[in-house]
Amino acid sequence: xxxxxxxxxxxxxQIVMKWISVFLGLIGAISNTYTIVCIAxxxxxxxxxxxxxxxxxxxxxxxxxxxxxxxxxxxxxxANISSGFIASVIVAALYMSLLIILLIGVDRMIAVADPxxxxxxxxxxxxxxxxxxxxxxxxxxxxxxMMSTINQTFLHNxxxxxxxxxxxxAVIVFAVIAIYVGILIEFTRQQKRAKLQFSGQFFPAIRRxxxxxxxxLFILIIFLATWLPTMIVxxxxxxxxxxxxxxxxxxxxxxHITNAILHASAFTNCLVYAFTNPEYRKxxxxxxxxxxxxxxxxxxxxxxx
Numbered sequence: 304x305x306x307x308x309x310x311x312x313x314x315x316x317q318i319v320m321k322w323i324s325v326f327l328g329l330i331g332a333i334s335n336t337y338t339i340v341c342i343a344x345x346x347x348x349x350x351x352x353x354x355x356x357x358x359x360x361x362x363x364x365x366x367x368x369x370x371x372x373x374x375x376x377x378x379x380x381x382a383n384i385s386s387g388f389i390a391s392v393i394v395a396a397l398y399m400s401l402l403i404i405l406l407i408g409v410d411r412m413i414a415v416a417d418p419x420x421x422x423x424x425x426x427x428x429x430x431x432x433x434x435x436x437x438x439x440x441x442x443x444x445x446x447x448x449m450m451s452t453i454n455q456t457f458l459h460n461x462x463x464x465x466x467x468x469x470x471x472x473a474v475i476v477f478a479v480i481a482i483y484v485g486i487l488i489e490f491t492r493q494q495k496r497a498k499l500q501f502s503g504q505f506f507p508a509i510r511r512x513x514x515x516x517x518x519x520l521f522i523l524i525i526f527l528a529t530w531l532p533t534m535i536v537x538x539x540x541x542x543x544x545x546x547x548x549x550x551x552x553x554x555x556x557x558x559h560i561t562n563a564i565l566h567a568s569a570f571t572n573c574l575v576y577a578f579t580n581p582e583y584r585k586x587x588x589x590x591x592x593x594x595x596x597x598x599x600x601x602x603x604x605x606x607x608x
Contacts, residue, residue: 320559324566331368331569335361338573341586348586352425353410353515359434360403360572366396368569395445397565401475402437404526406430408482411519415489472534483523490516518579525575529568532561 342348342358349355370393410430414421490513536557542550576583 320563323563327563327566327569328368328370331566332365334570334573335364335368337587337590338576338583339365341583341590344590345586347582351515352427352430353407353414353519355427355430356403356407356410356434357576359438360400360407363396363400363403364569364572366392367400368566370396391442391445395441398445398472398475399437399441401472401479401526401530402441403434404522405475405479405482406433406437407519407522408479408486411516412482412486412489415486415516469534469537476530476534479523479526483520486516487520490520514580514582518575518583521575521579522572525568525571529564529571533565536561 338361339358342354342361349358370389410425413424417424536554539554542554577587578584
């Protein structure tokens with residue numbers, strides 16, 4: 304049996320899956336850009352370290368979302384510089400989002416364990432420095448193993464891809480799960496005690512911190528629902544030579560479905576922000592009203608002229 308023919312994706316299948324990715328990418332890019340604008344515009348959002356981290360998570364989601372749109376204009380099926388660059392950006396965006404989720408977990412763990420000393424330990428300057436290092440490291444790592452200057456093509460390093468990359472991913476994933484489980488345990492244990500311990504001027508700040516903690520716990524659920532299926536399919540890899548046609552078909556559709564779910568995560572996070580945090584709901588509404596007002600004044604002035 305020729306396994307190559309079994310693995311090959313039909314033209315119609317490729318077109319459908321590519322345009323599904325484009326549709327999900329456009330929704331993800333718009334929703335995450337809208338969230339970034341809200342964080343940048345409203346002080347009650349950008350003044351918190353957690354929201355700065357979420358803004359960078361949105362930036363990585365935008366990169367992840369727009370790459371399918373760019374790939375449509377690079378339709379060739381051959382490895383070249385532009386396709387390799389797109390693949391590198393996808394890898395960098397995926398691992399940056401993963402590391403930011405880990406950093407958000409550390410941030411929330413400190414906030415839950417030490418609400419009063421949190422502002423001293425976690426500052427925007429420290430968070431900004433860590434984010435810069437993470438962005439540079441992710442981009443350098445993704446370009447390093449995807450790019451080969453020989454023949455001006457981008458190639459996979461099979462040793463890194465099959466051994467180091469899955470191991471690195473597994474370590475980060477287990478660290479994320481461990482930190483968020485710790486947050487959940489500590490958050491549940493301190494929830495009743497916080498109502499008695501903090502009152503007056505401290506209680507509103509503690510309550511807002513709880514909203515952020517609940518939101519990040521839901522982000523973890525979305526992360527597990529979107530990343531784990533992709534990890535399982537990637538680690539298992541394609542079927543062995545000589546496998547049945549049904550096995551190759553199952554693997555192909557599993558790759559399609561998990562890839563679509565992964566791209567859908569770019570905008571599901573924004574839904575989590577809106578449904579779990581009243582400050583984000585307020586920012587979304589205020590920016591929408593402001594945009595409508597600006598458009599109304601623009602058209603009124605244009606028609607009046």
